[in-house]
Amino acid sequence: xxxxxxxxxxxxxxxxxxTDMADPDIAGDPEKYxxxxxxxxxxxxxxxKSREYRQVLERIExxxxxxHDDDEEMRELAREELESLEPQVERLEKEIQRLLxxxxxxxxxxxxxxxxxxxxxxxxxxxxxxxxxxxxxxCEYNRWTMEMISANPAERGGFKEIVxxxxxxxxxxxxxxxxxVHRVQRVPDTESQGRVHTSAASxxxxxxAADVEVDIGPNDLRIDTFRASGAGGQxxxxxESAIRIVHIPTGLVVSCQDEKSQHKNKAKAMKVLKARLYxxxxxxxxxxxxxxxxxxxxxxxxxxKIRTYNYPQSRVTDHRIGLTLYRLEEIMAGEVDLLVDELxxxxxxxxxxxxxxxxxxx
Numbered sequence: 232x233x234x235x236x237x238x239x240x241x242x243x244x245x246x247x248x249x250t251d252m253a254d255p256d257i258a259g260d261p262e263k264y265x266x267x268x269x270x271x272x273x274x275x276x277x278x279x280k281s282r283e284y285r286q287v288l289e290r291i292e293x294x295x296x297x298x299h300d301d302d303e304e305m306r307e308l309a310r311e312e313l314e315s316l317e318p319q320v321e322r323l324e325k326e327i328q329r330l331l332x333x334x335x336x337x338x339x340x341x342x343x344x345x346x347x348x349x350x351x352x353x354x355x356x357x358x359x360x361x362x363x364x365x366x367x368x369x370c371e372y373n374r375w376t377m378e379m380i381s382a383n384p385a386e387r388g389g390f391k392e393i394v395x396x397x398x399x400x401x402x403x404x405x406x407x408x409x410x411x412v413h414r415v416q417r418v419p420d421t422e423s424q425g426r427v428h429t430s431a432a433s434x435x436x437x438x439x440a441a442d443v444e445v446d447i448g449p450n451d452l453r454i455d456t457f458r459a460s461g462a463g464g465q466x467x468x469x470x471e472s473a474i475r476i477v478h479i480p481t482g483l484v485v486s487c488q489d490e491k492s493q494h495k496n497k498a499k500a501m502k503v504l505k506a507r508l509y510x511x512x513x514x515x516x517x518x519x520x521x522x523x524x525x526x527x528x529x530x531x532x533x534x535x536k537i538r539t540y541n542y543p544q545s546r547v548t549d550h551r552i553g554l555t556l557y558r559l560e561e562i563m564a565g566e567v568d569l570l571v572d573e574l575x576x577x578x579x580x581x582x583x584x585x586x587x588x589x590x591x592x593x
Contacts, residue, residue, distance in 0.1 A: 294316065338401060339401055343396055363390065366409075379489060380489065407436050415432075417543065
C-alpha cells in the first residue's frame with residue numbers, strides 16, 4: 232500500500248492548500264496566494280486520479296465480497312465487474328506514477344544527435360544511414376525539424392558519422408533514451424552466401440546548451456579554417472569556408488564544412504561544441520545518481536549495447552528493459568514511440584522509487 236500512503240499524503244496537502252487559499256488574509260497577499268495557486272495546480276491532476284483510483288479499488292472490494300453471495304446471478308455480475316475493473320487499476324497506477332515523477336526541465340530542450348558507424352565495416356555505415364532515416368521520419372511524426380550539421384558519408388552508402396540538430400517541443404525528453412550502441416543483424420546485399428552479419432552504430436543524444444549554461448573562456452578555443460573536401464558544389468576546394476574548433480581545456484574537436492559560408496559553419500560547429508561541453512557537465516552530475524537508475528535506462532555510457540534490430544525475425548529488442556517487439560518494419564519507418572513509451576514508463580517507475588520516503592530514509 233505504499234502508493235496509497237503517498238497519495239494520502241498528497242491529498243492531505245492538497246486539502247491544506249485549498250483551506251489556506253480560502254483564508255482572507257492569504258487571499259489579500261498576492262505573493263503568497265500566487266505561490267499556493269501554483270502548488271494547487273501542480274497537485275490537482277494527481278488528486279483527481281487518486282480519487283478515481285480509490286473509487287475503483289473500493290468497487291473491486293465490493294465485487295469481491297459479492298463473490299460469496301448465495302445468489303449465482305449476483306456472483307456472475309461480480310465476476311464481470313472485476314474483469315472490467317482490474318485493467319482500470321493498472322491503467323490508473325501507470326498514469327499516477329507518471330504524474331508523481333517531477334518533470335525534468337531538460338526534457339523540453341532541442342538536441343544535437345550524433346550517429347557513428349561502429350563495428351561491421353560497410354554494413355555499419357549503411358545501418359547508420361538507416362538510423363538517420365528512422366529518426367528523420369520520427370521527427371516528421373512529431374512535427375520537429377531536423378537539420379544536418381555535418382556528415383561524413385561512407386563509401387558503400389550511409390555514413391561513417393553524421394551530426395544532426397533536432398528542434399521541437401519535448402525532443403530531448405523522448406530521444407534521450409536513444410543514446411547507446413544499436414546493433415543490427417541481417418544479411419548484407421553484398422553477402423552471396425546468405426549469412427546473417429552483425430553490425431553496430433552508436434547514437435549520442437545531447438541536450439542543446441544555451442549560452443548561459445556553458446562557460447567558454449576567451450582563450451579556451453583554437454579556431455582553424457580549411458578548404459572543404461568531398462561532394463559539395465563549386466565552393467569545394469576554392470575557399471577556406473570549413474571550420475575546425477578545438478576546445479583546449481578538454482581537447483574536444485568539432486568541425487563543420489557543410490555550408491558555403493564560413494560564418495554559418497562556425498555557428499554550427501559552436502552549437503555542437505556547446506552541446507558536448509554541456510553533456511560532459513551532465514555526465515559528472517549523473518555520476519551522483521544511483522547505480523540502479525543509471526544502469527537500467529539512462530546510462531551515460533555510450534558504449535553500452537541498448538538495442539538489437541534483427542531483420543530475419545522482424546524483431547527489435549531493447550535490452551535495458553527486456554522488451555521485444557516483432558514490429559521492426561514499423562519502427563524503422565519512424566514509429567519509435569513503440570519503444571520510447573515503454574522506456575519512459577520504466578524510467579518513471581525507477582525515479583518514483585528513488586523519490587519515495589522509504590528510499591530516502593535508507
